[in-house]
Amino acid sequence: MRQVEFWFDFASTYSYPAALRVEEVAYTASVAVVWRPFLLGPIFKAQGWNDSPFNIYPTKGNYMWRDLERVCESLGIPFRKPTVFPRNGLLSARLACLFSEEIWLPEFVRQMFLANFAHDREIADPAVIASALEAVRQPASLVNSARSPEAKAKLRTATERAVLLEIFGAPSFLVGSELFWGNDRL
Amino acid sequence: MRQVEFWFDFASTYSYPAALRVEEVAYTASVAVVWRPFLLGPIFKAQGWNDSPFNIYPTKGNYMWRDLERVCESLGIPFRKPTVFPRNGLLSARLACLFSEEIWLPEFVRQMFLANFAHDREIADPAVIASALEAVRQPASLVNSARSPEAKAKLRTATERAVLLEIFGAPSFLVGSELFWGNDRL
DSSP states (O other), rough: OEEEEEOOOTTTHHHOOOOOOOHHHHHHHHEEEEEEOSHHHHHHTTOOOOOOOHHHHHHHHHHHHHHHHHHHHHTTOHHHHHHHHOOOOOOHHHHHHHTTTSSTTHHHHHHHHHHHTSSSOOOOOHHHHHHHHHHHOOOOGGGGGSSSSSHHHHHHHHHHHHTTOOOOOEEEEEEEEEEEEEEGGO | OOOEEEEEEETTTTTTHHHHHHHHHHHTTEEEEEEEESSSSSHHTTTTTTHHHHHHHHHHHHHHHHHHHHHHHTTOOOOOOSSSSSOOOHHHHHHHHHHHSSSSHHHHHHHHHHHTTSOOOHHHTHHHHOOOOHHTOOOOTHHTTTTTTHHHHHHHHHHHHHHHTTSSSSSSEEETTTEEEEEGGO
């Protein structure tokens, strides 16, 4: 079966609609989804950005928020502009890397994106992560494993691989050696 | 009849496929196209960029060239990577602003984009502009009018309006008060 690697960051706005519908789109095309959580922060830092480019370039940021609202509306996806942006997705990303092969992982990822972009909740808060774990019938205590050396190493490796793949934004989709950037390309 | 303002820059890569198909797409949707040439340069400068962001951020640039190739291939549009990027579209943009209402303008614009992105020709060269004028059965001497104070003022006004509209990239599409950015949004 062909596969697509779905590279996403929990803080990334356009990763939200992509995360919610990537499985459905891939299923229609008979393609398997490989979930690839990573961190955009280090990649942005390497370009000299210490914040989201949507904050550094406010005109682009204003457009993005309006556009994201339209995109979500057209897809029938709930959306509320987060009061904090970008949120810190470090803990969620470590957890998602550690359990990336689990059957419940995709729904956990969707729950975290909904928390950030539909319910305006703080995704760095372990209680919010615990709620998402409970929603997929996993013990809330799993959140502690996100702080393990193994989880940290896995996320670091994933982000290093994103750099090698010349990924510069999220969501990005990798099919074979071809990279596609942006929710539009889904 | 509803209308869409098509904001483009002759040097802009993704403006190329957009310019070639905007009329066909709009025609299918019963929408009239208003052609809006402008310059991205001053807008980029205001953000602190003295070059195309595709040159400043090479990873993004590498992706763009590969992506543009794919986009053109999927649309059946010829493409050859220009040996110079970005080219100087000042003279063409002044001419296009001066004659923006003319019936031959859309085809002139397409000829100039083909010169840059399919034939790798220097669009700042008056001879190249003259060829495009001849292709639309206009006298080559029209190129001289691009240097008139009126043409300069029109392009300046257009670019100032782009800033007021919070346009930050090209192509951009304006429908009523709603702005859409990117060839993907066509």
